[in-house]
Amino acid sequence: MFDAAPTPISRKLRAAIEDEIVAGALLPGERLDETALAARFAVSRTPVREALNQLATSGLVEIRPRRGAIVASLTPERLYEMFEVMAELEAMAGRLAARRVSAAEIEALADAHAACGANRDDSDRYYAANETFHQAIYAASGNAFLAEQCRALQRRLRPYRRLQLRVRGRLATSFAEHEAIVAAIRTGEGEQVAELLRAHIRVQGERFSDLVAGLARLGAA
Amino acid sequence: MFDAAPTPISRKLRAAIEDEIVAGALLPGERLDETALAARFAVSRTPVREALNQLATSGLVEIRPRRGAIVASLTPERLYEMFEVMAELEAMAGRLAARRVSAAEIEALADAHAACGANRDDSDRYYAANETFHQAIYAASGNAFLAEQCRALQRRLRPYRRLQLRVRGRLATSFAEHEAIVAAIRTGEGEQVAELLRAHIRVQGERFSDLVAGLARLGAA
């Protein structure tokens, strides 16, 4: 009754391919053959092309005219840049959240934080809970556009984050940082929240780009 | 020799339609008929659809399944949110620029500022020079991804900025603010630059959303 969900095939395809990229089933640099994808999903090339075009616009795939589409691969420099921006956007969301957060939102945030704590021994589940936690901050910022930008970047960076999920001790550190962030949001210390989040994200960016710099030597396209 | 520029038709179309939207030739809410566009550009519907899809992903047009595409229209709230994010991204670019700017880049910035000064009596030309000025800051941030995000947002907000180009006294105020920004970048006062840019952008956002709130009463869809 609400959304009849006509959901054109191309939308479903976009979501499906995006999921595979983000989940790491399709690796950076990998070729995305239109005909093959069309066959695999049992549709014609037309909706496949539409899906690839959309993914290209959002940056997940790269289309080289007349030479086909590949899963976009980020250089370590670019990855670092993206984390630098992500850190700032998160900091902004946190600063706004400290000012604008509602009672319901801070409850959701606390719940998400608790979920992280409950999954401190399973890095995959912690990672999922961690995303929810950060999205709770975006939502509490009261700026829907900012929240969208944050989620989009979070999503684009996900395949790279997964690479270093299991770094020793990172989970405990992350959880402790979350703790401080929640506390500062509760007390409305905007600048403090911003600074905590900036550090929280940036440290990942630095580690990830180190990691990817190493990986790049292997799978260089 | 560099780019053989095969430039598929769909890319040219995307650029053409995007330009018309950004320039204000196509107004928010206006219907984008695929057949009509195809006829106008003397191509088939296929590349038109690809172009519209890309524009939808970047947010300039809205595609309602089975119901066609329209030029995306932003609510005053959303517009305010976008300016809020823009202000923060610009502030970030400025802060980084104050730390990282090269001699050549500060020269380019000074030139762009001078160009603004030379066009202080022509709001259209001032506006163009103003964009160049801000892009010089993005470039000087040393973060290419950030620069891209800023340019994308600048572009998306352009049609709304044009609405109030001629507000009395704004040009002179803007130019004076630029002056202070350049000075602070020269002396490397990152936080000062950030604060100046935040205010410089935000004041526009507030004005624009007021303006659009007024307009919304007329052309409500």
Place this chain on the structure above:
DNA sequence: GTCAATCATCATGTATACAAGATTGATGTT
């Protein structure tokens, strides 16, 4: 034996054809 050029094959880009849902106008009813 190696390298280069040419040709065959294949994937992409565009056009056209077909299917299906949405919009609009007309017609009939209350």
Place this chain on the structure above:
DNA sequence: AACATCAATCTTGTATACATGATGATTGAC
């Protein structure tokens, strides 16, 4: 006269056909 229902038309979504440029293999020359 106003409203609802139904049909005709139009537009979008998908499939298929065709054109063109890229890739790669084969053949010939050095």
